[in-house]
Amino acid sequence: MWEHNTLDGPEKDRLDKKKIACKGLNMSVDVDLGETEEPDDAPVAIDSRDPDDFLAKNAFRVVYQTNNFLLPQIRDMIDRREAINLHPEYQRRLRWTTAQKSRLIESLLLNIPIPPVFFYESDAARYEVMDGQQRLNTIREFFSGSFALSGLKVLSPLNGIRYPKAPPRVKRTLDRASISAIVLLMESESEISGQGSLGLTDIRRLVFDRLNTGGMKLNAQELRNAQNPGPLNEAIIELSRYSLFTDVFGIPPYTEKDPEDYYINPERQKNSLYSTMKDCELVLRYFALKDDANIRGSMKSMLDRAMEVRMTPEEAAIAREEYKEQFKFLYEIFDGRPFSVASRTDGRERVSAAVYDAAMVAINRLWAKRDLIKSEKAAIAGRIQSAIADDDKYEILVGRGNTAESVRDRIELLQDILHHPA
Structure with a gap:
């Protein structure tokens, strides 16, 4: 757990508005997802082509x-x-x-x-x-x-x-x-x-x-999932069922013998991350942000572009194993609570999607140094506390939005925390 000192007023309100309580079986995890949605009402360009001719041909x-x-x-x-x-x-x-x-x-x-x-x-x-x-x-x-x-x-x-x-x-x-x-x-x-x-x-x-334009409107990740079938989407869905992932984010584990029964588990249906496909969006965030060239524009646009990447089944299998290895590494380094942050106001622990993003991308970039990082486990804990005690670094860590600049700053900070050359 990443401990915090007490903060007052506005910070508590901000976290309360953005958190999602994910309850399943006997677990309860608060997840701070940050902001990923945005209005989808861009104006349509005027098309001067003849409508009769266009309809006939198209x-x-x-x-x-x-x-x-x-x-x-x-x-x-x-x-x-x-x-x-x-x-x-x-x-x-x-x-x-x-x-x-x-x-x-x-x-x-x-x-x-x-x-x-x-x-x-x-x-x-x-x-x-x-x-x-x-x-x-x-x-x-x-x-x-x-x-x-x-x-x-x-x-x-x-x-x-x-x-x-x-x-x-x-x-x-x-x-x-x-x-x-x-x-x-x-x-x-x-x-x-x-x-x-x-x-x-x-x-x-x-x-x-x-x-699906009427009734209960699909959210951004449900639309990405619907419109981008293929090996990458299949890998994302499979990774959302990874046992360590479900443990960290408080989603009831996938223990059913028949995958068809995954969808009718009543406890899982009650879980906010699962029911809205935010679990899949969390996995997608890693694939969106590990490509530095894709860190531009809004978080929604980063996720949309990442979902449109076409992978072969072989490439998706490699990406899937890479994700699992790196997630497991952070899970062990942080004693089973890799992205959890204790509130400065009420001391309640929350899993921060912002910290998850940055930590996963940082360890991906530092993967060649993983043995050295493992040996620095105690020093990493100290660097975390120092970052949290520093107001500027704390704001980078969990306090700012998901703009491209703040995402890059957060990743760099996590890289420095995980491996700080003397």
């Missing part, structure tokens, strides 16, 4: 079909895991409360139309969910008895009922209910004049973005 048609599925069919297709992949990695993580799930079941019982779900055809007769993950998961969970109905106002006598013990009429009504699905077909690949081929992945991103 329009493409999404090829799709509409199917209706009975709820038991939906349940069976998901449970068999052959026809529907309910958790493609570009989807947001499950956020619905029991009350929201109950309202969906009530709507189905009342035959109230609900929006269709959207699939895309990844292989012949196999679908991945583009939109509707929460609805489909709710249907599966209710049929399996995972939750009892609650908060119903129209069908209030059904509150407390689970499907396996529901009255016969309730079961019959749900067994006959259906949900429509719009399936984006593989034939949607198109040619765009002057721009080459528009692949299914490109079209899928476009459709996904349009489907």
Whole structure:
């Protein structure tokens, strides 16, 4: 732990506004994420090309079909895991409360139309969910008895009922209910004049973005995840499950035998970092900042550019192992609490994303000197305390924003703390 002396007023307010309490199982970790979001309302440049001519040359048609599925069919297709992949990695993580799930079941019982779900055809007769993950998961969970109905106002006598013990009429009504699905077909690949081929992945991103402009808006990392599939994104998701990472950031560990069950762990769903994909954003921050040329502009722009980097599977595997090695090294150097800082106001310990960024990039740059750094463990602790006692260095460490200049200063300070040549 990095100890602090007491600070008053404004510093406490700043930390309180930015912290996220991440609770899972019997752990509770406060994480200070800093500022990474920014308004996304840049003006669109005027395009003087003729609209009729442009539409004629560049329009493409999404090829799709509409199917209706009975709820038991939906349940069976998901449970068999052959026809529907309910958790493609570009989807947001499950956020619905029991009350929201109950309202969906009530709507189905009342035959109230609900929006269709959207699939895309990844292989012949196999679908991945583009939109509707929460609805489909709710249907599966209710049929399996995972939750009892609650908060119903129209069908209030059904509150407390689970499907396996529901009255016969309730079961019959749900067994006959259906949900429509719009399936984006593989034939949607198109040619765009002057721009080459528009692949299914490109079209899928476009459709996904349009489907998610309403309702609960995706945050920046959910959009990055949705729009940038590939080896780098897969590596980031895997690293967010790394046992030391989840320990440091207070995320319930991934102990399930079947990866499909990762998404339905109730404690993990309650965890703020997990549910908003901020865990993946934390991993991405390392890849964004270790490239010094990318430290420019806002933190959001740094993260956006880093996510667009194309890696081969081999390059992603190397990057993944590099991250784990360096994270483990810092974990051991700082006795299992590598980025934790005690508040100057209330003494409460918080994990600082700013310190995490700087420490991970610093050790990456100093990796050739890791044996020497390990031998200086006691001296490093002293240099940390000296930096915290110095008001200017303290502000560099945790007190300033995520501007390019402050990020560079913080990394340099951590390099000096980790290895200070005589």
